Amino acid sequence: MTRNHEDCIALLEQIRWGGKPKCPYCESTNATPMKNQRRYHCNTCFTSYSVTVGTLFHKTYVDLEKWFLAIPLVLNSPESISVRQLAKEIGVNKNTACYMIARLRKAMIEEPKLLQALVEVEQL
Numbered sequence: 490m491t492r493n494h495e496d497c498i499a500l501l502e503q504i505r506w507g508g509k510p511k512c513p514y515c516e517s518t519n520a521t522p523m524k525n526q527r528r529y530h531c532n533t534c535f536t537s538y539s540v541t542v543g544t545l546f547h548k549t550y551v552d553l554e555k556w557f558l559a560i561p562l563v564l565n566s567p568e569s570i571s572v573r574q575l576a577k578e579i580g581v582n583k584n585t586a587c588y589m590i591a592r593l594r595k596a597m598i599e600e601p602k603l604l605q606a607l608v609e610v611e612q613l
């Protein structure tokens with residue numbers, strides 16, 4: 490199943506927030522959606538944020554679509570998936586695939602619940 494960027498963001502928002510934005514800095518849910526981009530302005534601490542802040546997806550140069558494709562592949566065989574195999578399966582170069590595998594292995598320790606939820610959604 491392929492999703493576009495918007496779909497991925499919407500899905501992540503659903504999983505992390507249950508649809509209601511929550512500030513990653515002060516945990517306030519008093520937020521105003523920003524126009525023209527999928528970010529929110531926090532009315533409590535006056536910062537802006539998107540759903541990826543505080544997750545493995547924050548500040549990576551890889552598209553969310555690619556991450557979503559990689560997650561089930563890497564989670565199902567974290568020790569045995571090769572860089573070459575992942576690169577081929579999701580259409581990225583080897584450097585990117587190598588980075589993604591390392592990042593996902595780290596996230597499996599730090600954010601197991603989020604990854605698990607994403608895998609379950611992928612299998613629906």
Ligand SMILES: [Zn+2]
Pocket residue numbers: 512513514515516517531532533534535536
């Ligand atoms: Zn805030």
